[in-house]
Structure formats: structure tokens, C-alpha cells
Amino acid sequence: MLKLSGINQFYGQSHTLWDLDIEIAQGECLCLMGRNGVGKTTLLNVLMGQLPIKSGQIEFDGQDISKFSVERRAEIGIGYVPQGRQIFPLLTVEENLKIGLPARRDGKRQIPDQVYELFPVLKEMKQRRGGDLSGGQQQQLAIGRALVLDPKLLILDEPTEGIQPNIVSEIGDIIRKLNRDIGLTVLLVEQKLPFARKVGDRFCLLDRGRRVADGLMADLNEGLIKEYLTV
Numbered sequence: 001m002l003k004l005s006g007i008n009q010f011y012g013q014s015h016t017l018w019d020l021d022i023e024i025a026q027g028e029c030l031c032l033m034g035r036n037g038v039g040k041t042t043l044l045n046v047l048m049g050q051l052p053i054k055s056g057q058i059e060f061d062g063q064d065i066s067k068f069s070v071e072r073r074a075e076i077g078i079g080y081v082p083q084g085r086q087i088f089p090l091l092t093v094e095e096n097l098k099i100g101l102p103a104r105r106d107g108k109r110q111i112p113d114q115v116y117e118l119f120p121v122l123k124e125m126k127q128r129r130g131g132d133l134s135g136g137q138q139q140q141l142a143i144g145r146a147l148v149l150d151p152k153l154l155i156l157d158e159p160t161e162g163i164q165p166n167i168v169s170e171i172g173d174i175i176r177k178l179n180r181d182i183g184l185t186v187l188l189v190e191q192k193l194p195f196a197r198k199v200g201d202r203f204c205l206l207d208r209g210r211r212v213a214d215g216l217m218a219d220l221n222e223g224l225i226k227e228y229l230t231v
């Protein structure tokens with residue numbers, strides 16, 4: 001479904017992503033992992049069209065989307081839950097959710113019931129300001145906002161960062177449900193190993209902007225963890 005080939009990216013003179021080849025099959029959940037600063041968020045920004053690439057190709061559903069705008073990538077079915085959630089604190093929960101609607105392919109302009117079914121707290125707090133929600137509720141809102149556009153691929157950047165353990169587990173259950181029951185393909189950046197193991201089918205490890213290992217989550221062994229993940 002998604003295929004990155006030979007991606008190179010620079011911040012000015014600084015070569016940050018090196019010849020990256022990464023593939024995600026329809027229906028799977030891939031965890032992109034690696035220590036701080038290895039280029040995970042940069043890669044997601046490249047995927048979303050928020051950063052230009054120097055060379056390489058991004059293919060989505062058999063189409064080269066490397067030159068597509070941010071808006072066009074949302075329209076073709078890539079949903080993004082950014083690091084830090086980036087919800088609008090002064091807008092209500094409902095207004096935050098509605099922001100995704102114009103990008104829907106089917107022209108529907110109503111928040112799908114599914115979003116409120118997955119996150120009942122968002123329904124209860126529909127009229128509250130985004131900024132009044134707890135961290136966990138804001139994360140649910142950020143995921144809900146990405147789902148509003150009915151994506152085929154959901155990309156999440158560290159969805160558990162700064163969130164209470166009981167909510168982390170709830171968010172894990174929801175990502176699993178979206179992936180395994182609803183069939184959404186998921187690309188997840190995650191540092192927490194138990195969470196990655198719970199939701200991921202496969203892992204891809206980055207180190208200094210390069211892909212250094214990948215495989216089934218069950219094969220993420222102590223040697224790899226020590227070499228590329230432990231700080």
C-alpha cells in the first residue's frame with residue numbers, strides 16, 4: 001500500500017534521511033522505532049508532504065505521490081496524528097473534529113458516528129474547548145480528527161507520549177481495533193517497547209537516518225534492542 005524507495009532528505013546541509021526503503025502492506029501495523037533524533041518524525045513529515053525530499057519516491061496505492069501537496073495526501077486517504085497532538089485549544093472538540101471533513105473523498109460533511117463510538121468521551125465533551133481536555137482526551141481527539149477523513153492509512157507519531165498509563169493501554173486497544181477489526185493500515189512511531197509489541201505486526205529500526213533492521217515484531221530481540229533502542 002505504501003512504498004518508500006531511496007528517500008534522501010536534508011535540513012540545509014545536514015543529510016538526515018539516507019536512502020530509505022520502507023514498505024507497508026495493506027492491513028498491517030508497522031512500528032517505526034529508534035532512539036531520539038534518528039529521523040522518525042522527519043520521515044513522517046516527508047510522508048505527509050510537509051518536508052521536501054532531495055531524491056526518492058513515495059508510492060501510495062500504486063500512485064507516485066512524491067509531488068502531492070499536504071492537502072492532496074489527506075484527500076487520497078492518509079490520516080496523520082502528529083507528535084504533540086496539535087489540537088486547537090480554543091476550538092471546541094466538535095470544531096476540532098470538523099477540520100478534517102473537507103478532505104473526505106465521499107463529500108460527506110458530518111462527523112462519522114464511528115468516531116464518537118470509538119471515543120465516547122469526545123461525544124460527552126463535544127462543546128468543551130480542546131484546551132480544557134486532559135492529555136489522554138486530547139490524544140483521542142487527535143486520533144478522532146484523523147479518522148474523520150476516513151483514511152486508508154493512519155500515521156501516528158508517538159501517541160503515548162506524556163499520557164497516563166491507563167489511557168496508554170486504552171489507546172493501544174483502539175489502535176489495535178482500528179487495525180485488526182476495521183482493517184486500517186497503520187504506521188506508528190513508538191518508543192515504548194511494550195506498546196509497540198502490543199499493537200505492531202512488524203518493526204523497522206532507524207539509526208542516524210538509515211534503516212538498520214526490520215522484521216516481525218516477534219523477532220525484535222534483545223540484541224537489536226540494546227544496539228538501537230536502549231539509551
Ligand SMILES: Nc1ncnc2c1ncn2[C@@H]1O[C@H](COP(=O)(O)OP(=O)(O)OP(=O)(O)O)[C@@H](O)[C@H]1O
Pocket residue numbers: 011014016034035036037038039040041042043
Ligand atoms: N527543522 C529542523 N531543522 C534542522 N534539523 C532538524 C529539524 N528537525 C529535526 N532536525 C534534526 O534532524 C534529526 C532527526 O530529527 P527527528 O525529529 O526526525 O528525529 P526523531 O527520531 O523523530 O526524534 P524524536 O524521537 O526526538 O522525535 C535530528 O538530528 C534533529 O536534530
